[in-house]
Amino acid sequence: MSARVAVLLSGRGSNFLNLHAAMERGEVPGTIALVISNVAEAPGLARARQLGLPALALPYGESPTREAHDSRMRAAIAAAGAEWVCLAGYMRLLTPGFVAACGQRVLNIHPSLLPSFPGLHAQRQALAAGVRVSGCTVHFVDAGLDSGPIVAQRAVPVLDSDDEDSLAARILEAEHAAYPAALARLLAGGWWIAGRRVHFPGPGA
Numbered sequence: 701m702s703a704r705v706a707v708l709l710s711g712r713g714s715n716f717l718n719l720h721a722a723m724e725r726g727e728v729p730g731t732i733a734l735v736i737s738n739v740a741e742a743p744g745l746a747r748a749r750q751l752g753l754p755a756l757a758l759p760y761g762e763s764p765t766r767e768a769h770d771s772r773m774r775a776a777i778a779a780a781g782a783e784w785v786c787l788a789g790y791m792r793l794l795t796p797g798f799v800a801a802c803g804q805r806v807l808n809i810h811p812s813l814l815p816s817f818p819g820l821h822a823q824r825q826a827l828a829a830g831v832r833v834s835g836c837t838v839h840f841v842d843a844g845l846d847s848g849p850i851v852a853q854r855a856v857p858v859l860d861s862d863d864e865d866s867l868a869a870r871i872l873e874a875e876h877a878a879y880p881a882a883l884a885r886l887l888a889g890g891w892w893i894a895g896r897r898v899h900f901p902g903p904g905a
Contacts, residue, residue, distance in 0.1 A: 709736075794841060835856045836878055
């Protein structure tokens with residue numbers, strides 16, 4: 701069965717476009733039911749419209765509180781019939797009420813090997829810390845900052861020649877492989893969470 705997915709983004713939406721392409725190729729059993737951005741002029745929102753996908757701008761300034769904004773967003777997602785929510789460069793924390801209403805159906809991808817370097821400028825944090833390996837993490841979203849249970853991770857070496865931009869570009873390549881693979885695995889079903897660990901059926905589960 702094909703899942704209906706809502707995507708939240710704030711910028712160019714490269715991970716959204718990558719997820720959509722993977723769905724079009726049949727690699728992820730889902731469809732994009734709605735794209736929402738808190739930034740009206742976000743390039744990712746414009747690209748969604750060009751692709752003929754339902755797209756909605758919900759700027760924060762139009763709602764009196766974070767809770768009111770997220771309630772509007774949740775209503776739009778429900779109206780679109782989306783069962784899953786994927787964050788793709790969405791640069792705001794979701795409210796606890798939104799996360800609770802969605803259950804374990806909200807995913808994010810972050811450009812570091814969590815729990816190291818959560819929040820903004822993860823690549824800059826990695827370089828400042830002098831780590832030799834960084835990467836990306838697909839995780840469930842909870843009420844904290846990049847703190848939900850980890851679904852998948854991919855490692856990327858940090859080169860001596862790296863600056864923030866070069867490291868970010870290589871991590872983004874890993875994100876484009878990790879995100880659709882992780883979503884496809886979750887949509888296949890059979891997984892469960894024990895403590896903070898996500899378990900999948902099969903050997904090693």
